[in-house]
Amino acid sequence: MLLLLPLALPNAYTYEVAILVGLNAIVCVGLNLLVGFAGQVSLGHAGFFGLGAYGSAILAARYGWPPLAALAAATAATGALAWLIGRPILRLKGHYLAMATLGFGIIVSIVVANEDRVTGGPDGMSVPPLSVLGTAIAGEKTWYWLVAALLVATVWVALNLIDSPRGRALRALHGSETAAQAIGIDAARHKLSAFVISALLAAAAGALTAHYAGFITPAKASFLHSIELITMVVFGGMASTFGAVVGAAVLTTLPQFLTVFKEYEMVLLGAVMMLTMIFMPRGLVPTLEKALAAARRKPL
Amino acid sequence: MSAQLLQFLLSGLTVGAIYALVALGFAIIYNASHVINFAQGEFVMIGGMATVSFIDAGLPLPLSIVLAVGAAALVGLLLEKLAIEPARNASVVTLIIITIGASILLRGLASLAWDKKIHALPAFSGEAPIALGGATLLPQTLWVLGVAAVVLALLWWFFNRTLTGSAILAVSHNRLAAQLMGVSVRRVLLVSFGLSAALGALAGILIAPITFTSWDVGVMLGLKGFAAAILGGLGSGPGAVVGGLALGMIESLGAGYLSSAYKDVFAFLIILAALVVLPNGLFGRRTSERV
Numbered sequence: 001m002l003l004l005l006p007l008a009l010p011n012a013y014t015y016e017v018a019i020l021v022g023l024n025a026i027v028c029v030g031l032n033l034l035v036g037f038a039g040q041v042s043l044g045h046a047g048f049f050g051l052g053a054y055g056s057a058i059l060a061a062r063y064g065w066p067p068l069a070a071l072a073a074a075t076a077a078t079g080a081l082a083w084l085i086g087r088p089i090l091r092l093k094g095h096y097l098a099m100a101t102l103g104f105g106i107i108v109s110i111v112v113a114n115e116d117r118v119t120g121g122p123d124g125m126s127v128p129p130l131s132v133l134g135t136a137i138a139g140e141k142t143w144y145w146l147v148a149a150l151l152v153a154t155v156w157v158a159l160n161l162i163d164s165p166r167g168r169a170l171r172a173l174h175g176s177e178t179a180a181q182a183i184g185i186d187a188a189r190h191k192l193s194a195f196v197i198s199a200l201l202a203a204a205a206g207a208l209t210a211h212y213a214g215f216i217t218p219a220k221a222s223f224l225h226s227i228e229l230i231t232m233v234v235f236g237g238m239a240s241t242f243g244a245v246v247g248a249a250v251l252t253t254l255p256q257f258l259t260v261f262k263e264y265e266m267v268l269l270g271a272v273m274m275l276t277m278i279f280m281p282r283g284l285v286p287t288l289e290k291a292l293a294a295a296r297r298k299p300l
Numbered sequence: 301m302s303a304q305l306l307q308f309l310l311s312g313l314t315v316g317a318i319y320a321l322v323a324l325g326f327a328i329i330y331n332a333s334h335v336i337n338f339a340q341g342e343f344v345m346i347g348g349m350a351t352v353s354f355i356d357a358g359l360p361l362p363l364s365i366v367l368a369v370g371a372a373a374l375v376g377l378l379l380e381k382l383a384i385e386p387a388r389n390a391s392v393v394t395l396i397i398i399t400i401g402a403s404i405l406l407r408g409l410a411s412l413a414w415d416k417k418i419h420a421l422p423a424f425s426g427e428a429p430i431a432l433g434g435a436t437l438l439p440q441t442l443w444v445l446g447v448a449a450v451v452l453a454l455l456w457w458f459f460n461r462t463l464t465g466s467a468i469l470a471v472s473h474n475r476l477a478a479q480l481m482g483v484s485v486r487r488v489l490l491v492s493f494g495l496s497a498a499l500g501a502l503a504g505i506l507i508a509p510i511t512f513t514s515w516d517v518g519v520m521l522g523l524k525g526f527a528a529a530i531l532g533g534l535g536s537g538p539g540a541v542v543g544g545l546a547l548g549m550i551e552s553l554g555a556g557y558l559s560s561a562y563k564d565v566f567a568f569l570i571i572l573a574a575l576v577v578l579p580n581g582l583f584g585r586r587t588s589e590r591v
Binding site for chain 1: 386390391406562564580
């Protein structure tokens with residue numbers, strides 16, 4: 001489907017939106033592994049996104065690293081950080097875990113906004129474009145193919161992960177942590193790996209976004225962005241990789257439509273969030289799947 | 301005690317009292333319904349902004365306050381009836397998203413009904429600062445602490461000595477048993493939301509003369525109230541109060557002695573550390589998980 005989409009996109013602006021959808025989708029597929037499959041809450045994933053973005057931006061812009069190396073280094077460093085803080089944090093459950101991840105996200109966004117000598121402060125900083133072996137990657141079409149390829153790769157990895165013994169262990173954890181531990185699944189290790197994988201994906205997507213846009217601001221690491229990400233996952237359908245992609249697609253394009261309504265944008269966004277969660281509590285894709293299955297079962 | 305330390309402690313106590321009231325709102329709703337109401341901060345905002353509107357319309361301050369608290373309580377009741385009740389069987393994350401959507405909706409409505417400017421409420425009894433042991437105290441601070449203390453006493457009396465209050469506590473301990481004893485859970489939920497909204501609004505009104513109010517003042521206050529409720533142990537009333545006061549103190553001391561830009565970072569780091577050591581908060585109930 002991703003291959004067919006460019007035929008439908010009329011101009012550069014829609015390409016831009018599609019690229020943003022793709023980048024958000026990469027984060028959401030990762031976040032879905034943590035929230036939907038492993039059943040852990042994270043209200044601070046924009047923190048990882050922001051760390052990847054700023055890390056790559058600072059290395060490339062202030063220290064002159066080649067962008068690809070900066071991206072890789074920032075992603076790896078964020079993953080390492082996630083591994084470090086994941087161990088103590090993931091011992092918390094439910095709302096307490098939500099608070100811990102929330103706190104982490106807010107700490108990142110405040111630090112990034114305040115260290116203006118390094119990060120450019122609240123106004124953000126500019127980022128050199130991505131270049132591979134000297135040739136810059138520019139132009140919407142090139143970026144589109146790059147992001148689409150990465151998204152397909154991410155989805156493929158996620159699906160394989162979910163069907164593997166590790167994935168089944170994750171799902172067992174979600175069902176009941178105590179029961180899973182009773183049959184010998186190391187809960188802490190699996191939760192940590194889901195956490196780190198989702199952090200790596202978020203950081204990579206963050207770095208890519210920074211290089212694509214040529215600019216990065218603290219808003220990308222904010223609490224509001226974390227909320228957007230988790231809403232995309234829940235809206236699309238938790239425990240559904242395609243759901244995460246669909247959620248990212250809908251909720252990235254929706255504000256573009258809503259800007260027509262100017263001042264009413266916030267009201268409508270809130271209303272849409274509430275109504276969809278009230279009437280489709282399991283998310284869009286699972287609800288549609290259930291409806292399709294029910295329709296198929298109807299006797300002719 | 302140095303005058304500076306006293307100053308920090310007093311301002312910490314003041315803002316802590318506000319966080320305590322907001323945190324109580326979180327605790328009451330969580331107890332009744334196991335939902336974290338992320339729209340709680342917006343009730344704080346509605347309290348302050350509505351009072352400003354009523355005063356601008358010419359009403360005297362006491363009446364404006366009463367009407368604003370009532371308006372916020374009404375919004376709370378509507379939120380429960382229209383958003384929480386229809387989704388009562390949804391998962392925790394879904395309910396969180398619903399309340400977050402509600403907070404976005406309320407903020408959007410506020411930006412339309414009012415404007416995006418910062419508004420000030422007149423101080424309840426004048427602006428003349430009071431000197432106390434080298435520190436200066438605003439009269440409004442005394443109002444905040446005094447009203448908060450009275451409200452806490454009233455709440456204690458409500459939950460322990462009245463039938464409705466006992467019903468709410470019963471639902472929080474064991475919903476099924478409470479229903480079997482004839483308690484209407486639906487009514488308990490409504491009262492909880494209305495009460496929490498009123499508490500939040502009161503907190504917003506009390507602090508508005510000091511820190512001003514605007515359409516988006518609810519975001520950070522709501523988050524801090526949530527943090528305080530978690531710190532104290534989710535679902536514990538005394539925990540919410542202690543958590544709120546502690547958060548206020550930590551923030552004030554951090555702003556005073558370290559850096560006011562990083563006071564929130566400091567506060568959240570302390571909360572994270574506390575949670576790692578005490579995974580259920582200070583007074584939280586140790587829950588057992590049924591397989």
